[in-house]
Amino acid sequence: MWVDLAITLVKILFIIGVTVGFFAPILTWVERKQSAIMQDRIGANRADILGFTAIGLFHCIADALKMFTKEDFIPEGANKILHTLSPIIAVVPAILTFAVVPFGGQYTIFDNEVNLVISDLDVGLLFVFAIASLATYGYVIAGWSSNNNWSLLGSMRTASQMISYEVTMGLTIVGVLMVYGSMKLTTIGAIQEDFFKWGLFLQPLGFFMFLAASIAENKRIPFDNPEAESEIVAGYFTEYSGLKFGMFFMSEFIEMVTIGAIMTILFFGAWHIPFLTTTTLLGWFDFLGTTGSNILVMLIQVGVFFSKVVFFIWLQMTIRWTLPRFRYDQIMKLGWKILLPLSLVNILVTGIVILVLN
Amino acid sequence: MAYYVNRNIKMTWWEKIYLPEIIKGMIITSRHFFSNLFGFIPFFLGTQKERKIMTVYYPEEQVQYPIAYRGRPVLAQNEDGHPACVACGLCEIACPAYCIHIEPGENSGKQNQYERWPDVFNIDYAICIFCGNCEEACPEEAIFMSDDCEISMLDRKKMLYTKEQLLTPVADLQKRIEFTRNMYAKWNY
Secondary structure: OHHHHHHHHHHHHHHHHHHHHHHHHHHHHHHHHHHHHHOOOOOOOOOOEOOEOHHHOHHHHHHHHHHHHOOOOOOOOOOHHHHHHHHHHHHHHHHHHHHOOOOOOEEEEOOEEEEOOOOOOOOHHHHHHHHHHHHHHHHHHHHHHOOOHHHHHHHHHHHHHHHHHHHHHHHHHHHHHHHHOOOOHHHHHHHOOOHHHOHHHHOHHHHHHHHHHHHHHOOOOOOOHHHOHHHHOOHHHOOOOHHHHHHHHHHHHHHHHHHHHHHHHHHOOOOOEOOEOHHHHHHHOHHHHHHHHHHHHHHHHHHHHHHHHHHHHHHHHHHHHHOOOOOHHHHHHHHHHHHHHHHHHHHHHHHHHHHHHO | OOOOOOOOOOOOHHHHHOHHHHHHHHHHHHHHHHHHHHHHHHHHHOOOOOOOOOOOOOOOOOOOOOOOOOOOEEEEEOOOOOEOOOOOOHHHHHOOOOOEEEEEEEOOOOOOOOOEEEEEEEEEOOOOOOOOHHHHHOOOOOEEEOOOOOOOOOOHHHHEEOHHHHEEEHHHHHHHHHHHHHHHHHOOO
């Protein structure tokens, strides 16, 4: 029992460390630097420690210091409790979804079964969507409690956009569930050991629709109407400053990682290398003994998983810095008139194909 | 709420799908991304001097300004260390911003090479508008626009440059002198 507890604690610390401690600050740097390089610029490189700039990496530290030391401003007439609460409501679901996200398979280490997922729920996929949609409350409350017209407009747009695209997202997932026959994320990941059973090949239309819907959920360009700078200042977090603003900022970046992880598990072969099954890998490192080979394979597969996540983050960044913004009516049109019917068609076609094959 | 503007955009079926066009655009941006990313690596390793990116790290790296660039006006100093200026005051008159102040010094009887020179020659860069009229007005080829534009200061009083600060050897100004000769010869002064 104590061993299980210790393993779970290590996994929790690892996930928190990777998402909050590594990805969230690094992604602020990546965002700047990648946009700069894509546009033939140099990008952030002025923050230095003793004249040493490390290609701008110290900007993460400078950002964090700035956020910590800024004045925490609550506007006049704002609801103080809700104004303080909403960034927490926004950021907690983003981290919480990682509870069911497997970042590796099952390994035997010192006669202990180690399953690299914090909580292996049977309804893991539903849990992800249930928790992720909770974040909407954070955004809506933020806009409502700020006592600002732009914030309210932004939160209204957030609510409508999130609801529209959650429908598409849910229906896209139905196709995936029909193909794999399980809601358990670990099972879905384990099935994709076979390269030709990757979600990308079984659900090609679903992949693109899920990508579009999840970027819309994350409110990034081309779906960034809730925080459109040129229209409504900064949307729902117009009145936020300091660490509260930082929490909204962080939740956006953690959501990017979450989307990358979910995409990897559902469509991109989870922690598997194409054409290399776990058994083959274990066979290669057999000379290290059971524990040694298991640890090595575990490290390799966790590395593979996170490199896939990094690829999806890169893809989202590229989309963000390539495409212009949709207009509000275009977003609604795309969500309700194109993606929703397409996802229904996707379910129908998947059902027919499964029926014919059986 | 919204009214529709007929922009007469005829899209083909292929463009209406939207996805291929997105991918086409992303290929372009990714090409820039990767070519710049791998173009950076030899630059940071020091094996390659030139970056592909045009942006300049300003204070560390500087570009050569074109010769027609009008920076701060300076006084030409002859080879023997004497200013070429004869304190005629034409630049003072030509200056639209009144930033030049000249007090002439004269030869008192004993004849030598120089008859007149400026005792005081001040240019207040806080007032100067870098128009180049002084250069155009000068009959003695004594005042020239240099390529130096870094004259921002925290104290306004320090921006008033005296004769000693303004004097620049003629050898440094040779290109600008030739340029002004060509330039003003065209207009047949």
